[in-house]
Amino acid sequence: MRRVLLWLSLLVASSAAWASSVVWIxxxxxGGVYAESAAxxxxxxxxxxLTDLEVxxxxxxxxxxxxxxxxxxxxxxxxxxxxxxxxQPLTPAGPLPASTPxxxxxxPSASFRAGEARxxxxxxxxxxxxxxxAKFFELLRKALPTAKRVGVLAGPVTDTLLPDVRKAAAQQxxxxxxxxxxxxxxxxxxxxxxxxxxxxxxxxxPEPSVYSSETxxxxxxxxxxxxxxxxxxxxxYLTAGAVAALYVTPAQVVRExxxxxxxxxxxxxxxxxxxxxxxxxxxxxxxAESLGLSLPSAETxxxxxxASGVAP
Amino acid sequence: MLYxxxxxxxxxxLVSSAAVAEANLPTENDFLADSPVVLSVTRLAQPLxxxxxxxxxxxREDIRRSGARELAEVLRLVPGYLVGGWNAANLSxxxxxxxxxxxxxxxxxxxxxRRIYSxxxxxxxxxxxxxxxxxxxxRIEVLRGSNSAAYGANAMFGVINVITRHSVDTTGxxxxxxxxxxGIADYYASWGWSDGKTGVRFSAGKRADNxxxxxxxxxxxxxxxxxxxxEPAENQQLMLAVDVSELRAGxxxxxxxxxxxxxxxxxxxxxxxxxxxQYAADREIHVLVNYDNExxxxxxxxxxxxxxxxxxxxxxxxxxxxxxxxxxxxxxxQGVWGLGYLNERAKSVPVYGERSPVSYSEWRLxxxxxxxxxxxxxxxxxxxxxxxxxxxxxxxxxxLMANLQVADGHTLRAGVSEAVRTPTLFEQNANMLYYxxxxxxxxxxxxxxxxxxxxxxxxxxxYLGAFPAANLxxxxxxxxxTLSDRLAAQGWDDGSLPLDASTEYVTDPYKLFLRxxxxxxxxxxxxxxxxxxxxxxxxxIRNDPGFRAGNSAPRNAxxxxxxxxxxxxxxxxxxxxxxxxMYWRGVKDPMPAYDRLDVRxxxxxxxxxxxxxxxxxxxxxxxxxxxxxxxxxxxxxxPGAYWFERRIFTSVRFQF
Numbered sequence: 001m002r003r004v005l006l007w008l009s010l011l012v013a014s015s016a017a018w019a020s021s022v023v024w025i026x027x028x029x030x031g032g033v034y035a036e037s038a039a040x041x042x043x044x045x046x047x048x049x050l051t052d053l054e055v056x057x058x059x060x061x062x063x064x065x066x067x068x069x070x071x072x073x074x075x076x077x078x079x080x081x082x083x084x085x086x087x088q089p090l091t092p093a094g095p096l097p098a099s100t101p102x103x104x105x106x107x108p109s110a111s112f113r114a115g116e117a118r119x120x121x122x123x124x125x126x127x128x129x130x131x132x133x134a135k136f137f138e139l140l141r142k143a144l145p146t147a148k149r150v151g152v153l154a155g156p157v158t159d160t161l162l163p164d165v166r167k168a169a170a171q172q173x174x175x176x177x178x179x180x181x182x183x184x185x186x187x188x189x190x191x192x193x194x195x196x197x198x199x200x201x202x203x204x205x206p207e208p209s210v211y212s213s214e215t216x217x218x219x220x221x222x223x224x225x226x227x228x229x230x231x232x233x234x235x236x237y238l239t240a241g242a243v244a245a246l247y248v249t250p251a252q253v254v255r256e257x258x259x260x261x262x263x264x265x266x267x268x269x270x271x272x273x274x275x276x277x278x279x280x281x282x283x284x285x286x287x288a289e290s291l292g293l294s295l296p297s298a299e300t301x302x303x304x305x306x307a308s309g310v311a312p
Numbered sequence: 313m314l315y316x317x318x319x320x321x322x323x324x325x326l327v328s329s330a331a332v333a334e335a336n337l338p339t340e341n342d343f344l345a346d347s348p349v350v351l352s353v354t355r356l357a358q359p360l361x362x363x364x365x366x367x368x369x370x371x372r373e374d375i376r377r378s379g380a381r382e383l384a385e386v387l388r389l390v391p392g393y394l395v396g397g398w399n400a401a402n403l404s405x406x407x408x409x410x411x412x413x414x415x416x417x418x419x420x421x422x423x424x425x426r427r428i429y430s431x432x433x434x435x436x437x438x439x440x441x442x443x444x445x446x447x448x449x450x451r452i453e454v455l456r457g458s459n460s461a462a463y464g465a466n467a468m469f470g471v472i473n474v475i476t477r478h479s480v481d482t483t484g485x486x487x488x489x490x491x492x493x494x495g496i497a498d499y500y501a502s503w504g505w506s507d508g509k510t511g512v513r514f515s516a517g518k519r520a521d522n523x524x525x526x527x528x529x530x531x532x533x534x535x536x537x538x539x540x541x542x543e544p545a546e547n548q549q550l551m552l553a554v555d556v557s558e559l560r561a562g563x564x565x566x567x568x569x570x571x572x573x574x575x576x577x578x579x580x581x582x583x584x585x586x587x588x589x590q591y592a593a594d595r596e597i598h599v600l601v602n603y604d605n606e607x608x609x610x611x612x613x614x615x616x617x618x619x620x621x622x623x624x625x626x627x628x629x630x631x632x633x634x635x636x637x638x639x640x641x642x643x644x645x646q647g648v649w650g651l652g653y654l655n656e657r658a659k660s661v662p663v664y665g666e667r668s669p670v671s672y673s674e675w676r677l678x679x680x681x682x683x684x685x686x687x688x689x690x691x692x693x694x695x696x697x698x699x700x701x702x703x704x705x706x707x708x709x710x711x712l713m714a715n716l717q718v719a720d721g722h723t724l725r726a727g728v729s730e731a732v733r734t735p736t737l738f739e740q741n742a743n744m745l746y747y748x749x750x751x752x753x754x755x756x757x758x759x760x761x762x763x764x765x766x767x768x769x770x771x772x773x774x775y776l777g778a779f780p781a782a783n784l785x786x787x788x789x790x791x792x793x794t795l796s797d798r799l800a801a802q803g804w805d806d807g808s809l810p811l812d813a814s815t816e817y818v819t820d821p822y823k824l825f826l827r828x829x830x831x832x833x834x835x836x837x838x839x840x841x842x843x844x845x846x847x848x849x850x851x852x853i854r855n856d857p858g859f860r861a862g863n864s865a866p867r868n869a870x871x872x873x874x875x876x877x878x879x880x881x882x883x884x885x886x887x888x889x890x891x892x893x894m895y896w897r898g899v900k901d902p903m904p905a906y907d908r909l910d911v912r913x914x915x916x917x918x919x920x921x922x923x924x925x926x927x928x929x930x931x932x933x934x935x936x937x938x939x940x941x942x943x944x945x946x947x948x949x950x951p952g953a954y955w956f957e958r959r960i961f962t963s964v965r966f967q968f
Contacts (some may be wrong), residue, residue, distance in 0.1 A: 030325070033340075072753060080337075081339075108342070108388075110337060114337055122809055129344075130338075130343065146783060146836065146839070148839050154605060156336070157338065184921060188508060189480065189483060191485070193481060193482075196481075197923070206342050206343070208336040208337070209336050212600040213347070216510070217348075217350040221350065221351075221355075221479065224355070224356075225450065225477075225481060225558055226450075226481070227451070233343065234342065234343045237347065238345070238352075240348050240349060240351070241350045241351025246774070247343060271758075274729030286353070288357065290356040290357050290358070290359055292359065292778075294721055294778060
C-alpha cells in the first residue's frame, strides 16, 4: 500500500516537475567522451520531441556551484564518478532530493550494483557500458563453436558474479573454468596457469585487479603461447590481440539513455537497469588466422546477436 | 515493475557492496581506454595457409596423450616420418628417407632456435633428440620438406622446431614418473618461479629402459635444464638456457669385430642466449648465441686382436651466432633477413689421427621475402640462404613457393627449392687407425679425399583444406625430390697395411629419386573425440643400372590415432601404425611390414591448485614386432633379429 502511494506521489511529482523541465547531465570529467556523449544526448532528446527542455551540463563541482535553483526534474549521470557523486551532498542543505529520478549511464554494471544502495528510495535506472554475460556466451557459441570450456580469470569483483556467469554459460551449453586470484594469494599468473590448462578460450570480464594496461600484454602473450584465443569486452582488447570483442559504444549507450529519458517524459515505464539493445562485435582476423581459427565476420555476428532473443 | 526490481537489487547490492567495498571496481575507462598492439605481426605465427611448405603441429597435450617417452617417439605422429634405428638406444626419426645409415643428419632439429646435432660424428640428431624432456615442451612444429632456404645446410628434409615452455608459464612444481616392464624407469621433476615478467625454471630427468629383445641396447639418459626469461627493457625479451645431458647406451654384439659389445657414453652441455627486441611496431631484431660441447666415450677391443682397441670417442664444440631482422615493410611485403656465423671443432686422436683437431667455420647470409600481391588470396615466398664454408666453399639454396587460396579455407601450394648438406667433420676428416705395439697396422675408417656437399632439388605441390562445419582439416604434400652427390660409405683397401679394408665417404655418382605424397587428416567429429589419419607413399629409386627395386625405405606407411575424452576426467588414446616393408643393408635384410598399436588410458585428479594424472600405457599391444635385422650378426652366432617387445608401463604426474 505504501509502495503504491509512493509511486503515485512520484507520478504527481514528476508530472508537476515536467512543467518546468530541467535535466541535469552530469559529467564525470570535463571534455572527452563525457562532453561528446552529453551533446549527443541532448540531440537525441530534442529529436525525440523534448524541444522545450532546459539542459544543464557539467560535473558535480560545477553543478553545486550553481546559484540556487529548483531541483532538476531528471538527472543523468555519465560515468562512474558522476554516479558516485550523486550520493554526495549537493548543497549545504543536503543531497539531491529523494524524489529526483536518476539515470546512471555509461558505467559498468558491477559499479552500479555496488553503489545503488546509496541512492535507494528514488526512481533509479541505469544504462550499462557492458553487455550481460549471456551475450558473451552467445558470441562464443556463434564465433567459436568448438570451444566448450570457457576460462575466466576472476578476482574480487567477478568472484561475486560467477554464479550468474556459470548460469549464462550453461544456457549456451558451455562450461566455465574459473580460477580466482583470491584463491592464490592475489597472484595472477598461478590462477592463469590453472585456467589455461583446461580452457578452449579465455573470456576477459571486467576485473581491474586482473586486467590492467600493465597486465593485459602479459596475459595476452601467455594465452597466445598456449594457443588459446581471448575474447574481450572492449575495442582496446581487439587492438591488443584478442580474437574477438563484444562491446557497446558510447553512442549506443547514449541512444538507450535517451530512450529511457523519453519514456520517463511520457510517464511510461523506463525499464530496468540494462545494457543497450545495440551492441558491437569486433574480430581480429590476423590473430584468428594465426591461431588457425576461421570466424564469421563481425557484421554477421553483430546481426545474429542483435536478432537473437537473448537479453543484453 | 520498477520498484520491485530496485528492492531486489537493493538486497543484492547490500551483500555485494559489502563484499566489494574494498575491491577495485571497474569504471568506464576499462572499456574506453586505448590499448597498444600486443600480438603484432612479428609476434604472431604465420597462418598455415601462408607457410612456404607443409607444417605439422604437435601440442603439449598431444605429446602427453601419445604415451611417448622421448622426442623420436613423438615424431611417429608426423606423416612421412619413420622411427627406428639399429638399436633402441639409437632411435632416429627420419623423414621419408632410408633409415639405413640415417641418423637424422638430413633434418634440422631446433630446440628454442638452437641447432641440435652432433658436431663430432655424423651430424646426427638422434642423440640431441634425447636431450629434451617431453614435459618441458610447449609445442613441436615440423616443417615437412626442404627448408634450406630459411635454415641453411642440414635442413634438407625439413626442420623439427621444438619450442619449450616459457618459464613464466611453468611456475610451481611438477613431478612425474613412468615405471613398468622392459626396465622402464623414467623420472622428471621441475620447479619454476615467476613474477609475471621474469621467470626461471629448473627441470631434471632420467629415462631408462632395456631396449629390444636379445640385444644390448639398454639406455640411461640423465639431463638437467635451466631456463630463464626476462625483459631487460621495454619490448625486449631475453631467454637464457643451460642444458646438460648424459646418455649411456648399450652398443654392439658379442663376437662382432666391427662393433663389439660395449657401452657408449655421450655427455653434452650447452649454453644459449636468445634476445628479441621489438624496436618498432612491426620490426624486430633477434640475436641468438649458442655454445655446445659434447664428449663421447665409445671404445671396444677388436675381437681377433684384443690388444687393439677401437676407439670412436672424442670431443667437439660448436659456436653458433645469428643476427636477424624481421619486418613488415608494407601491406604487401614482409620478411626476415639475417647473418650467421658457425664454428665447429672436433678433437680426437683415435678418430682423426694426426689430423686432430679438425674444424671448419661458415659465414651465412639469408633472407626470406613474403609478397602478397593479393593479400589473403595469393602469397609468394622467395627465400635464399648463402653459406661460405671454409672447407667446401660457398653454396646458395633458393626457394620459390606460392600459396593460393582458391576458396575460403582451401589453399593450394606449389614450389621449388634447393637444399644442401655440407659434409660433417667426420665425413671430411675421418682417420681411424689401428696400432699394435706402436705400429700402424690398419685403417678402420680413413678419408682419403675431400668430399663435397650433398644437394637436393625438391619440387612440391600441396593442398591445405579446412572444413569448419565438419571440424576437419586436410593437408596433402606431393613431392619429387632428387638427392645428388649423396655421401655414402664405401670400402677401400690399397693393400698397404696388414689389416684389411678401410672405409671412406665418397660421393655417390648416382642420384636418389624420391617421389611420393603424404597426407594428414584431422577430424573432430564430436567435442571429446579427435581422429588423425596420416599416410605416406614414397618410391625411392637410385639410377644405378644394377639397382634392384627393393625399398630401403618403406614404400607406404600409415597411422591412425584416436584421442577420446571419457567421463570421470578420463581420456583414452589409441595409436595404430602400419609400416611397410623395408630393407636394411641391401636385400639380404628384409624387414616385413609391421603393425604397432599403442594404447593409453589416463585419469586426471584435481584438489584445489594441485592437479594429478595417473595413466597406463601399452606399447605394441598387438604383439612384438621386428625392428631391426642384421644378417652379419648371424655369422657371429648372434640372433640377427631384434624385436620390439610389447611393454606396459604406468605413469603418475603431480603438479602443484
